[in-house]
Amino acid sequence: MNDQKNMMLAIVLSVAILFGFQFLFPPAEQPVQEQQTTQEGGVPNAPAGNPSFAPQIPGAEDAAQKAVQTRTEKLDASARIKIESPRLHGSLSVQGGRIDDLTLIDYHEEVSDESPEITLLNPKGLKNAYYAEFGWSAPNVDVPTADTVWATDSQTLKAGGAVNLTWDNGNGLLFKRTISLDDNYVFTVNESVTNTSGEAVNLYPYGLVSRSGTPKTSGFFILHEGLLGVFDGVLEEVDYDDLQEKATKKIDPVQGGWIGITDKYWLAALIPDQSAMVNHRFSHYRTDDGLDKYQTDYLGPQLTAEPGQTVSFKSNLFAGAKELNLLTKYEDEIGVSEFDLAIDFGWFFFITKPFFMALSWLHGHLGNFGLAILALTIGVKLLFFPLANTSYRSMAKMKTLSPKIKELQKKFGDDKQRLNQEMMALYKREKANPASGCLPILLQIPVFFALYKSLFVSIEMRHAPFYGWIHDLSAPDPTSIFNMFGLIPWDPPQMLMIGVWPLLMGISMFLQQRLNPQPTDPMQAKMMMFLPVVFTFMLASFPAGLVIYWVWNNVLSIAQQYVIIKRMEKQK
């Protein structure tokens, strides 16, 4: 009995940890810790072949300035090159030649198109600074810094066009940075150095994406938000809090690869020349006033500019929304492999990815993402129909047999041998060929999880409306039964925001359970009654699109099961 109690306690705790924790205890603000002693910027990223000199990328702490200005003040205070693109608003900083001001035209903070555009990049010096910087590292050479004011040949950077930034170091080196932009979210940065001096110069190109302040993550354990990259075809994901502890994570030199920082829907990633051997690095630094700074960077190979020669290094910056078709398009165009892994497909990527494509296709044809969800669910159900059908059929049969089995158990309960024989005889007589079995059912779980996950991650669900009161499928159902769906002028607390769709979910789940045979274990039976309530509360805070998927899935299951049971009854 004690065992049983312990077991129950352990189960409740596990389930609570699995599902409830992040819901009940949203991640707290990062406490201010003791300042780390590691000097971030001093950590060299030594490339192979030159042990005497360790080239340095400006570390996160170089950006540690007092953040007092607002974004607009900051932007107005410096000379800028305006970006003109169908998908991006923003500008480049002439000082430092940074890409540091970017908003996404197609995505807004709120459902309404009137609300502000999503701000992706912010200038250096702000509390939420987020920018990309490029440059050269070289021993005893005057190279352009983050404060260098470049000469420009244009005041605007148009989609499909380019701007040239130049800077002469006064000692025979002419630096040139050409930044171009495509119609979507990729900048191409071509850096060159022309050596007019009498001596050969060794230089290492670098690029970095720096972000200040730990962004709010959606906090669900099934989705990675933070730093990431793909090196030698292997995805590496680094959480913000892990990096706070580790300070630096270096990747062994690889050919090409990409590295960046991602939110649920947005990404800023560096894609260095895919033919070059590159060192990648993740790092974190905390300023004296407690501001966390995260940086991803790469350091390219040593390039030697002989007198009279020019060396150059090309890299790309992706800064925008993680639209799957765009990411795969860039895989081909830039030749960067596994760039689509920026979308967190998860362990079941081989199922999740096809679902993504199917959803996107259906969305294109049906015009409503909610309808696309319903259609895809039908598709998946059809796929499993033969399996589910045999299983329901036998379940219905077993259900009609259960009184007879109980009778047998009563009659021969003491004599197991006899009971066994009688049961077998009964199955034979009734031609009960039960269920498709546990193995196929468990094999289906990953498929439904993958479907669930693709809905959770899909950017197309963001701000996508459905019928009635659902204006954003990626947000929780805004209604609540506790104010009679808006009839009572009262705003219930978060816990009591039980909307119409979560309620329908609970009801449909309850109905579906009623069609299943009751478990014989009384504890299990009790759990079964309780579970729809638990799920109703739990799913109330989930994106409405997921709840609608779940309701629809239940409805389809019930319909299928109901038809089969009716048919069985008729046959009798």
Next chain:
Amino acid sequence: MTPLAFCAKLVVKIYQYGISPILPGTCRYTPTCSAYALEAIERYGALKGSRLALGRFLRCHPWGGSGYDPVPDKCDSHSCGCDSKNG
């Protein structure tokens, strides 16, 4: 009960209480795979019990056996399967 057996049973119980109720499917056998697993672990310990349960689980598919299939009384490597009885 050893800690290992406790963990093994916990996994099964979580399935029974947390996952099974939201799945429409059911088992071809009686006792069900999960009940079988619990009994097997109880009687033969975590390792042997889990092996028995896995064997049962792998038999539980449309082309496998069905019907009454209890945890065997004596478990050696030859008598674990009970397919032969079910024909």
